[in-house]
Amino acid sequence: MRISEFKSAHARDRYLAAYDRTVAELWPGERRALDVPTSFGSTRVHRAGPPTGRPVVLLPGSGGNALMWHRYVAGLAERHPVIAVDTVGEPGASTQTAPIADGRDGAAWLEELLAGLELTGAHLVGCSYGGWLALCHQLHHPGRAASLTLVDPAGFAAFGPRFYAWLVAGGLAAVAPRALRPRLSRLVGNSAILETELMALMRAGLGFRRALPVPPVFTDEELTRLQAPALFLLGARSALHDSRAVADRIDRLVPAARVEVVPDAGHALPTDRPDLVLDRILRQVVTA
Structure with a gap:
């Protein structure tokens, strides 16, 4: 199986230079960067x-x-x-060295990362693919994380034409002249393209080959095994899934979960409604 990697050393150096500039521009306040070894590669946090x-x-x-x-x-x-x-296998400062074939592998990577950081009782926040990883971790390694906030997570519908069209439209809008992007972001329903620095970093990452599994849909049996307190935040206009149908399924199968369908928001929920998402994460950390 393939692993995610840059096409060349030049592509990697170009991206990491852009990454360091973007961290310096966007990160608020003090931070400490750590590289945590796992059997799937070194993970930057x-x-x-x-x-x-x-x-x-x-x-x-x-x-x-x-x-x-x-x-x-x-x-x-x-x-x-x-x-x-920086998830292993995604463009960032982590380096993948072994393939991640499925959700069990993704959960194993996350478990090794949390153990390496000596974290127990943590609150996991995952967006989209990161939400799928957090749920896989809870299924395969229950007890390490105390609670979850899942922001329009993957794993509740197959990736269909609507979602791929949304991705393509967002990618094209992201390279349009900056003055046009606010209008285009409304047209395509993707506020993430207004993150100018992150869009520049995304363009620098065109030399990265991603080789991670497409999330399958969670089975009913898997969902009934979720025990940790979880908050699902779903964009009402998500291009990924039918949010109302997902909410009904979670209500039926996951007693420990709470679900909120956020109006006037899509799959780019963290940038569509940042104040609401931050508020809900903080509430979940305190109350779960």
Whole structure:
């Protein structure tokens, strides 16, 4: 099986130079970068906030890294240790050395990462692909994480034409002249393209070959095994799935979960409604 990697040493050096510039531009306040070894490769994390308290671990969506959470770090780090992760296999400062074939492998990587950081009782926050990884971890390694916030997570519908069209439209809008992007972001329903620095970093990552599994749909049996307190935040206009149908399924199968369908928001929920998402994460950390 293939692993995710840059096409060349030049592509990697170009990307990492852009990555370092973007961290310097966007990261709020102090941080400490750590490289944690796992059997799937070295994982870069950025730590911020107080040394004690309930840790909040931030997992990005597909094609992203720790920097997708830059608007959230300051608010979370006021009271909680924050660990923002560059997922192995995604473009970032982590380096994959072994293939991740399925959700069990993804869960094993995350378990090794949390164990390497000596984290127990952490609150996992996962967006899209990161939400799928957090759920896989809870299924295969229950007890390490105390609770979850899942922001329009993958794993509840097959990736269909609507979702791929949304991705392509967002990618084209992201390379349009900057003055046109606000209008285009409304047309395609993707506020993430307004993150100018992250879009520049995405373009620098065109030399990266991603080789991670497509999330399958969770079975009913898997969902009934989820025991940790979980908050599902679903964009009402998500291109990934029918959010109302997903909410009904979670309500029926996952007694420990709460579900909120967020109006006027899509799959780019963290940038569509950042204040709401931050508020809900903080509430879940405290109450779960």
